[in-house]
Structure formats: structure tokens, C-alpha cells
Amino acid sequence: MSVGSGKFLDVDRLRGWIGREETVTDTVDADLVRKFNAALDLPVGQPATGDVAPLLIHFCLGQPAVPTGQLGGDGHPQKGGFLPLVPLPRRMWAGGSLRFSDDLKVGDTVRRVSRIAEVSVKDGRSGTLCFVTVDHRFDIDGRVVIEERQDIVYREAATGGPAAKPAAPAEPVAPGTHRRVVTPGAPLLFRYSALTFNGHRIHYDRAYARDVELYPGLVVHGPLQATLLLHFAAELKGGAPASFSFRGQSPLFDDDRINLHAVERDGTLSLWTMRDGGPVAMSAEARWV
Incomplete structure (x- = not known):
């Protein structure tokens, strides 16, 4: 191929x-x-x-x-x-x-x-x-x-010109029952890269992220978003789940507000991150059984 x-x-x-x-x-x-x-x-x-x-x-x-x-x-x-x-x-x-x-x-x-x-x-x-x-x-x-x-x-x-942020979805994403806002910023992304010994330049090198990979800003780590969502879930339910899964759907950037959302369905928490107006950046699910 x-x-x-x-x-x-x-x-x-x-x-x-x-x-x-x-x-x-x-x-x-x-x-x-x-x-x-x-x-x-x-x-x-x-x-x-x-x-x-x-x-x-x-x-x-x-x-x-x-x-x-x-x-x-x-x-x-x-x-x-x-x-x-x-x-x-x-x-x-x-x-x-x-x-x-x-x-x-x-x-x-x-x-x-x-x-x-x-x-x-x-x-x-x-x-x-x-x-x-x-x-x-x-x-x-x-x-x-x-x-x-x-x-x-x-x-x-990446090809073409600098990327724009993902467009908001045609239909607004319904908010979760539980919500929290996190403002990431470059210092958080740099610190998380250091903690995980992650040298990927899209998370801390703005010129590289913009000019080479054509992102509009520094990219928020997927594992960092997953960590924020899992801690949010554990706080809501009063303890860590037995299982947790997550899937990236669109990128978030350091100048976005990260909106954490959660809704409970039959004992399972469905969670997601998104910037103001959407779209969903990461979806996740936490189960306690």
C-alpha cells in the first residue's frame, strides 16, 4: 500500500x-x-x-x-x-x-x-x-x-496550510448532568510532558506544532484528558472504578477551556471533554462492576 x-x-x-x-x-x-x-x-x-x-x-x-x-x-x-x-x-x-x-x-x-x-x-x-x-x-x-x-x-x-480548530458540531452537544471547567495552558502541558518523559513536540513547541504538524496551538495530551476525566468520575462516585476506557475524537489546544462532562446511565458514567461549543474531544466510560 x-x-x-x-x-x-x-x-x-x-x-x-x-x-x-x-x-x-x-x-x-x-x-x-x-x-x-x-x-x-x-x-x-x-x-x-x-x-x-x-x-x-x-x-x-x-x-x-x-x-x-x-x-x-x-x-x-x-x-x-x-x-x-x-x-x-x-x-x-x-x-x-x-x-x-x-x-x-x-x-x-x-x-x-x-x-x-x-x-x-x-x-x-x-x-x-x-x-x-x-x-x-x-x-x-x-x-x-x-x-x-x-x-x-x-x-x-500534515499537508496544506495551518489547521483551524475543529468546527462546532451541526447539532449542539447536550451538556452532561455533571460539569467542570479546566483551563489547561502551556505550563500544564509542559509539566505533564515532563512527568511522562514525553518529548513529543506538539505539546510544548508552539512553532513546531503550528509550522510542521499544522495545528493552531499546542495539543492537549490524550492521556492528560483521560486522567482529568477519570479523577472527575472517581470524585463523583466516591471511589475509583473497576474499569475505564477512553477514545480521542478531535484535538484540544492549550488556549481552549476543557469542559469535563459526565452523565450516569444504569450505574455507568459516560464522560467526555470538549472545548466551548464542541465538538467532543475525548469520550470515556467508567464502570464500577
Whole structure:
């Protein structure tokens, strides 16, 4: 299959990555918890060993410590290794699903075993898309605490002039029963990139985001939106859910207000983010059974 970059996308070769595994170990230390809470305007306090760690802090654990000189032009580690060598230049986190068996706690040593589960190619409105699905299992002394499925999408290079913000939907999006507004701003995006050791330049390099990837501003991380929604859900229901899933639908930018919405249906919370006037940026669902 030919792609806009002129390279040949060898699907069979890419699917040869299916089954590859990677194991990393990291620690939920008090300093990480303190900085995570500070970045997200959660109560900072003085985290102590044994305290329950904040939800989705595991996104900060075990990130590849690639030397700066080995990063690609977009700030991601150069392709190859554990993830397939996809010859498409743009990579983003498209969505994911999680099941929680127990809390992570300050002081826990966590092992993550990751496995390439699926590779598929589709034609989208923006051109060729390659989806890579990764299964992660997080355990403490052999006891599984989180099971996660992560969907990564690779896309062709941006073309044309600078992008406009997504148009508001033809029909207004009905508000949720529960609502909250978060104003992101560049400092939050920079801090979250630092916490997750994410070098992707669309989140902190405005000139790159505008001139190379043709976004109108800095892009709000998908995992950051998911974290805001999950904490909102847990607050509304008085505790963490048993499972949580999320899917990116359109981008949000640093000068947008992030509107968090939630509505309960049969014990399940449907949640979403959107800028003022829409459209929906990320949809999510939290279940307690």
C-alpha cells in the first residue's frame, strides 16, 4: 500500500511485530506523586510510603529513557525496537481501556510487561492510518494490579496550510448532568510532558506544532484528558472504578477551556471533554462492576 510519504507500507512485515514483549520496572516514589498532584492541582501534601497513589500515575512509569540525540524530529524516540517500524511520520495515542484490580501505593515497585497485540492499516479522511495495539500488565510481586490496552495511531504528514480548530458540531452537544471547567495552558502541558518523559513536540513547541504538524496551538495530551476525566468520575462516585476506557475524537489546544462532562446511565458514567461549543474531544466510560 502506498502512502503520502511515497514509502511502501508493508503490512505483513509490520504484523511481524505482533507478540513482541518488553518488560520494565519502576517505582512509585513520593516525589513523583507530589509532582503529579501539583501539576494537576490535586492536594499535594506529603506523600508517605503506603499512601494510595493517584489514578493513572502509572502513565508516568517506565517511560523509555532514550538519549536526546536519538530522538526523531518530532521528539519521539526514533522508530524501531519494541514498537513496529511504521513508515508514517505522525504518532499519537488514540485511546485505551483499563481494568483496575488494586491501588498503586507510594513505595510500590511496579513491573510492566508490554506485548504488541495487533497491527492494522486503514484509510481515513486524513490518509493512511496504521493502528498498533499494545497490551500492558502491571504487577507488584507477581500480583496484577492494572491491565491496560493502548491504541496508538500513526498518520501521514500534515499537508496544506495551518489547521483551524475543529468546527462546532451541526447539532449542539447536550451538556452532561455533571460539569467542570479546566483551563489547561502551556505550563500544564509542559509539566505533564515532563512527568511522562514525553518529548513529543506538539505539546510544548508552539512553532513546531503550528509550522510542521499544522495545528493552531499546542495539543492537549490524550492521556492528560483521560486522567482529568477519570479523577472527575472517581470524585463523583466516591471511589475509583473497576474499569475505564477512553477514545480521542478531535484535538484540544492549550488556549481552549476543557469542559469535563459526565452523565450516569444504569450505574455507568459516560464522560467526555470538549472545548466551548464542541465538538467532543475525548469520550470515556467508567464502570464500577
